[in-house]
Amino acid sequence: MTGTDSVAFPAGTQTLTRGLAVIEAVAAGHRTLTDIAATIGCSRSTTHRLASALVQAGYLRAPSSGGGQTFILGPRLVEMGFLARDTLPVVAVARPHLDALGATTRDTVHLGIREGIEVLYLDKIAGQRGLEMRSRVGKRMPIASTGLGKALMLDLPEAEWRTLYDAALSHPATPNARLPAWPDYRAGLRQSGLAACAFDFEENEPGIRCVAAAIRDATGTVIAAVSVASATVYMSETRMHELAPAVVATAQAISRELGWLPRRRAFA
Amino acid sequence: MTGTDSVAFPAGTQTLTRGLAVIEAVAAGHRTLTDIAATIGCSRSTTHRLASALVQAGYLRAPSSGGGQTFILGPRLVEMGFLARDTLPVVAVARPHLDALGATTRDTVHLGIREGIEVLYLDKIAGQRGLEMRSRVGKRMPIASTGLGKALMLDLPEAEWRTLYDAALSHPATPNARLPAWPDYRAGLRQSGLAACAFDFEENEPGIRCVAAAIRDATGTVIAAVSVASATVYMSETRMHELAPAVVATAQAISRELGWLPRRRAFA
DNA sequence: CCAACATATCCCACTATATGAGATGTCATT
DNA sequence: AATGACATCTCATATAGTGGGATATGTTGG
Numbered sequence: 001m002t003g004t005d006s007v008a009f010p011a012g013t014q015t016l017t018r019g020l021a022v023i024e025a026v027a028a029g030h031r032t033l034t035d036i037a038a039t040i041g042c043s044r045s046t047t048h049r050l051a052s053a054l055v056q057a058g059y060l061r062a063p064s065s066g067g068g069q070t071f072i073l074g075p076r077l078v079e080m081g082f083l084a085r086d087t088l089p090v091v092a093v094a095r096p097h098l099d100a101l102g103a104t105t106r107d108t109v110h111l112g113i114r115e116g117i118e119v120l121y122l123d124k125i126a127g128q129r130g131l132e133m134r135s136r137v138g139k140r141m142p143i144a145s146t147g148l149g150k151a152l153m154l155d156l157p158e159a160e161w162r163t164l165y166d167a168a169l170s171h172p173a174t175p176n177a178r179l180p181a182w183p184d185y186r187a188g189l190r191q192s193g194l195a196a197c198a199f200d201f202e203e204n205e206p207g208i209r210c211v212a213a214a215i216r217d218a219t220g221t222v223i224a225a226v227s228v229a230s231a232t233v234y235m236s237e238t239r240m241h242e243l244a245p246a247v248v249a250t251a252q253a254i255s256r257e258l259g260w261l262p263r264r265r266a267f268a
Numbered sequence: 269m270t271g272t273d274s275v276a277f278p279a280g281t282q283t284l285t286r287g288l289a290v291i292e293a294v295a296a297g298h299r300t301l302t303d304i305a306a307t308i309g310c311s312r313s314t315t316h317r318l319a320s321a322l323v324q325a326g327y328l329r330a331p332s333s334g335g336g337q338t339f340i341l342g343p344r345l346v347e348m349g350f351l352a353r354d355t356l357p358v359v360a361v362a363r364p365h366l367d368a369l370g371a372t373t374r375d376t377v378h379l380g381i382r383e384g385i386e387v388l389y390l391d392k393i394a395g396q397r398g399l400e401m402r403s404r405v406g407k408r409m410p411i412a413s414t415g416l417g418k419a420l421m422l423d424l425p426e427a428e429w430r431t432l433y434d435a436a437l438s439h440p441a442t443p444n445a446r447l448p449a450w451p452d453y454r455a456g457l458r459q460s461g462l463a464a465c466a467f468d469f470e471e472n473e474p475g476i477r478c479v480a481a482a483i484r485d486a487t488g489t490v491i492a493a494v495s496v497a498s499a500t501v502y503m504s505e506t507r508m509h510e511l512a513p514a515v516v517a518t519a520q521a522i523s524r525e526l527g528w529l530p531r532r533r534a535f536a
Numbered sequence: 537c538c539a540a541c542a543t544a545t546c547c548c549a550c551t552a553t554a555t556g557a558g559a560t561g562t563c564a565t566t
Numbered sequence: 567a568a569t570g571a572c573a574t575c576t577c578a579t580a581t582a583g584t585g586g587g588a589t590a591t592g593t594t595g596g
Contacts, residue, residue: 011583014283014581014583015583016322017321019281019287020287020327023348027348042555045557045575045576046554048573049280054284057288069574072352073352073355074352075356075390077348077349077352078353078406079295079406079407081345081349081350082350082405082406082407084295084340084343084346084349088346089340113343122343136350137346138348138350140347279553280553282553282554283582283583300544301545310585311584311586312544313545313584313586314584316545316546317583320545
C-alpha cells in the first residue's frame with residue numbers, strides 16, 4: 001500500500017521489472033542476496049544474475065569482494081538521480097526564484113511535486129537560522145500533512161481530500177501525525193483555496209510551521225508547490241500571513257515562466 | 269567510447285540491460301521513442317514496451333499525454349539517486365568533516381570517488397566567496413585533469429597514470445584541457461605522492477585551482493578524495509601550500525573513521 | 537477542411553531468452 | 567579438519583521477449 005504495488009505491468013518486461021525490484025529491495029535496506037531474493041520472490045540464481053548485471057551497470061555496488069557479499073545502491077544511480085532532478089522542467093526554472101525567496105526570508109525553502117498520495121521533495125534551500133529540518137531532497141511525505149502537499153491538493157475534488165487525509169493518518173512516515181479533525185481540516189483547506197496559499201501549523205513535524213503555494217504549468221494544472229518553513233519561534237501566525245504574498249508571488253513567477261497566464265483557467 | 273560499452277554482460281539479462289540502456293539514452297538527451305530505439309538498437313515495439321514499463325515504475329516520465337510523446341528521467345530516479353548518495357559509506361562519514369573544512373577555508377569543498385577513467389563528484393559544500401563552480405554532484409570529470417582525481421591516482425602504478433593522462437587529453441568533457449607535457453605531469457604527481465597531497469593549477473578549469481588529498485578505508489586502499497577549490501585570486505601558490513595540511517588532516521580524519529590506521533600500509 | 541504523413545500503440549506467431557533446480561566453489565565458525 | 571551458510575556456475579526446459587506488421591492518434595501542408 002505504500003506504493004510498492006507492481007501488478008499492472010505491461011507484459012513482456014518481467015526481467016526489467018524484476019531488475020528494478022532488486023534495486024528497490026536494496027534501497028529498502030535488504031543487503032544480502034538471500035534477503036533480496038526473498039523480497040522480490042525469485043530464486044537465488046535469478047536474483048544473483050540480475051544483481052550482477054546491475055552491479056556491472058553501476059546501479060548497484062558490491063563492496064568487500066571477499067567475505068559475505070552485500071549490495072548497496074551504486075554510483076550510477078547518483079549520477080542519474082541528480083541529472084533527473086536537474087532535468088525536471090520545474091526544478092531548473094524554479095531554482096533562482098527559490099534562492100531569492102530563501103535570501104529574503106532567511107528560512108528553509110522547499111520545492112515538491114505530487115507522487116500519488118505523497119509529496120516528493122525536489123529542491124531545498126537551507127535556511128540561515130542555524131536549525132536544520134529533517135526534510136531532504138528525494139524524500140517523500142504524506143501529502144495531507146505538509147504545507148507543500150496541501151498546496152498541491154487545493155485544486156483537487158474534495159472527495160480526494162478525504163482519501164489523502166486518511167492516507168496521511170495511516171502513513172508510516174508520520175506515525176504520530178497530529179491532523180485536525182476532518183471537518184476542521186477541510187475547512188482550513190477550503191479557506192486556503194480562496195487565498196491560494198496553504199499553511200501548516202506543526203502538523204507534519206512538531207515545532208515546524210510553513211507557508212506554501214501552488215505552481216501551475218501552461219495548461220493551468222497544478223504541477224508543483226513552493227514552501228517556506230521555519231521553527232515556530234520564527235513563525236508567529238502574523239508572520240505567516242505576512243509571508244503569504246511573497247510565497248504566492250514566487251509561485252506565480254515560476255508558473256508564468258512555465259507558460260501559465262494569470263487569471264486564465266483551463267477548461268479541459 | 270564515452271563509457272556506454274555494453275559487451276560483457278552476464279547472459280540472461282538482455283531485457284534488463286536494454287531497459288537500463290533506455291534510461292541512459294534518455295539521460296543522454298534522446299527524448300523521442302524513435303530516437304531512443306535507434307540509440308539502443310531495438311525495434312520500436314520493444315523500445316516502447318521497455319519505456320512504458322519504466323514510466324510505470326517511475327524511472328521515466330512521459331509528460332504531455334497528447335501530441336508528440338517525449339520522455340524525461342523520472343522522479344523515482346531522484347529518490348534513488350539521493351538515497352544512493354547518502355547511503356554510500358564515505359559520504360555519510362565525510363559530511364561533517366567537509367562542512368568543517370568549508371567553514372575554515374570559506375572555499376568550495378568536494379568529495380569524489382573513482383569511476384573508471386573518471387572521478388564522480390559525490391558531495392559539494394559551496395564556497396562562501398560568491399563565485400559558483402561548474403562542478404555538480406553526480407557529474408563526472410576525467411581523473412587526470414582534476415585535483416580530486418590526481419589524489420585518487422597517487423597509489424596507482426605509473427603505467428596507469430599514463431593511461432589516465434591520455435584519457436584526460438581526449439576526454440569530451442575537457443576538449444581544451446591544458447595538461448603539462450607528460451614528463452612534467454608525472455614529476456608533479458610523484459612529488460604529490462610524497463606529500464600525500466595533489467595540486468591542480470587551472471588544468472581542469474581555467475581560473476580554478478585546488479588542493480586535494482586521498483581518503484583510505486580500513487584496508488588502506490584509496491577509495492575517495494577531498495579537495496578545496498577556489499578562484500586563482502584566492503588561491504596563491506603560497507596559500508595552496510598553507511592549505512595542504514588542513515586538507516590532508518581532513519582526509520585522514522575521514523579515513524580514520526573508516527577504520528584506517530595511520531602509518532600502516534596494506535600489502536595485499 | 538481534408539489528405540498525407542509521422543509517430544505512437546497494439547497484436548501475435550516464433551524462438552531466442554530467462555528460468556530455477558541443483559552442483560560446485562568460497563569463506564567463516566566450531 | 568569438518569560443518570554449514572552462502573555465493574556462484576551450469577544446463578535442459580518452456581516461458582517470456584522479440585520484431586514484423588496492422589491500427590490508432592495526432593500533425594503538417596495543401
